[in-house]
Amino acid sequence: MSVDVAWARAELSSFLKLTELYTPESPRGVSVISSRRSTRGGAQEVVASAQVVEQILDRVVPRWRTEVPDDGNRRVNRWCQLREAAQRADAALLRDAEARERLGDNAPQLSASTMHSWVWDGARSLWHSGHFREAVTAAVRKVNAETQNKVGRRDASETALFQSVFSKDAPRAGQPRLRLRPDDGGDTFRSVQRGAAAFADGRYAALRNPNSHEDGLPELPEH
Structure with a gap:
């Protein structure tokens, strides 16, 4: 808004x-x-x-x-x-x-406060103080923690967790699934689930892991 x-x-x-x-x-x-x-x-x-x-x-x-x-x-x-x-x-x-x-640039602007509360609540305080890299890492960690809470799991986290919850396979004991749309067995359902899992995998591979495992990284620019 x-x-x-x-x-x-x-x-x-x-x-x-x-x-x-x-x-x-x-x-x-x-x-x-x-x-x-x-x-x-x-x-x-x-x-x-x-x-x-x-x-x-x-x-x-x-x-x-x-x-x-x-x-x-x-x-x-x-x-x-x-x-x-x-x-x-x-x-x-x-x-x-x-x-x-x-100036000819009247494109819409993204407001972080319109993101899902898991993302912005995790990043808010660090973002306001200009710690952008830490804010991104905190947001990713909160999404992971809240997803664990949502599906009641502590035995899997991050990439493994999202590969499991977005799996197209039927749920099993101790392995609930998250569906972005009803499972009608169609190509669109399979595509959406595969895309969600790939998006989560990329988030941890490209954002969380480098931020957490490498020292001395320069501060991220705000954009």
């Missing part, structure tokens, strides 16, 4: 307004000299807005936690890092669609 740009920008704008600092006016007839400043929104209102804004940032500028400075400005405004990230995200939302249209 693509980002609702209008809604996201409205949420970011609201957060920026709530976290803006101002100097409260002194009560009528009282002169107070103070450097203390407050956010325009109350604490509960700001926290509720921040919870939504963080989800927007994770979609629009996913590495904001490591790329946006989190320095001493927190002493002035605890929301300074989130405010800068929100400003970056707003600019990205405003200009991205325009840039892709004008």
